[in-house]
Amino acid sequence: MVIKNQIYVVAICGSLREGSTTHSALSVALTGAEEEGAKVELIDLREYRLIFQSVVSDESDYPPDVHKLKAKVKRADGILLGTPEYHGSFSGVLKYVLDLMGFDEFEKKVIGLVGVSGGRMGAVNALSMLRTVGASLHAFVIPAAVSIPHASDAFDANGNLHDPELTERVKMVGREVTQIATLYNKRE
Numbered sequence: 154m155v156i157k158n159q160i161y162v163v164a165i166c167g168s169l170r171e172g173s174t175t176h177s178a179l180s181v182a183l184t185g186a187e188e189e190g191a192k193v194e195l196i197d198l199r200e201y202r203l204i205f206q207s208v209v210s211d212e213s214d215y216p217p218d219v220h221k222l223k224a225k226v227k228r229a230d231g232i233l234l235g236t237p238e239y240h241g242s243f244s245g246v247l248k249y250v251l252d253l254m255g256f257d258e259f260e261k262k263v264i265g266l267v268g269v270s271g272g273r274m275g276a277v278n279a280l281s282m283l284r285t286v287g288a289s290l291h292a293f294v295i296p297a298a299v300s301i302p303h304a305s306d307a308f309d310a311n312g313n314l315h316d317p318e319l320t321e322r323v324k325m326v327g328r329e330v331t332q333i334a335t336l337y338n339k340r341e
């Protein structure tokens with residue numbers, strides 16, 4: 154068995170808010186992926202000039218940043234999707250970005266889910282809906298997902314979680330995505 158290449162894990166942050174707790178949670182999860190040997194990248198959508206899907210009739214007319222984003226996700230072996238719970242679902246920003254992509258970027262990829270919420274129920278609805286999205290894109294969504302309730306109180310000023318147990322659970326999502334992507338990438 155030969156392992157193809159170093160595993161590449163990208164994280165897509167479904168909040169554009171300055172000081173986003175989703176962004177912090179994804180950073181923690183990517184630390185777990187790095188500990189497993191992955192090359193990692195947190196995609197901050199504020200750095201991309203995107204357009205709504207269907208605005209152009211031909212994908213080749215998409216602005217360069219859409220192609221850049223799609224190429225990164227296509228190249229990734231593992232994808233972490235991070236979202237806040239918004240009105241009992243995942244964020245519109247994340248939906249907007251997912252709808253710019255499809256099987257080319259997601260099929261047979263390993264997905265890990267990370268959610269945050271303002272309330273005490275956690276991002277349970279957002280995560281459940283993202284699991285359905287992952288399945289419809291023929292990706293393997295790992296069983297373990299992590300949700301951080303009361304997110305505004307959960308992190309310190311440096312973006313670290315106060316709770317060491319929760320830190321480990323968030324890291325575990327990145328670790329498991331890397332481990333399973335590594336298995337997928339083994340070739341005879």
Ligand SMILES: Cc1cc2nc3c(=O)[nH]c(=O)nc-3n(C[C@H](O)[C@H](O)[C@H](O)COP(=O)(O)O)c2cc1C
Pocket residue numbers: 168169170172173174175176236237238239240241242269270271272273274275304305
């Ligand atoms: C439009 C909107 C809808 C929200 N809906 C919910 C919700 O249904 N349940 C909940 O617990 N928190 C809800 N919140 C709170 C967010 O989940 C919370 O502020 C979260 O930390 C935001 O993530 P961020 O820090 O990454 O921006 C909502 C916030 C906004 C702006």
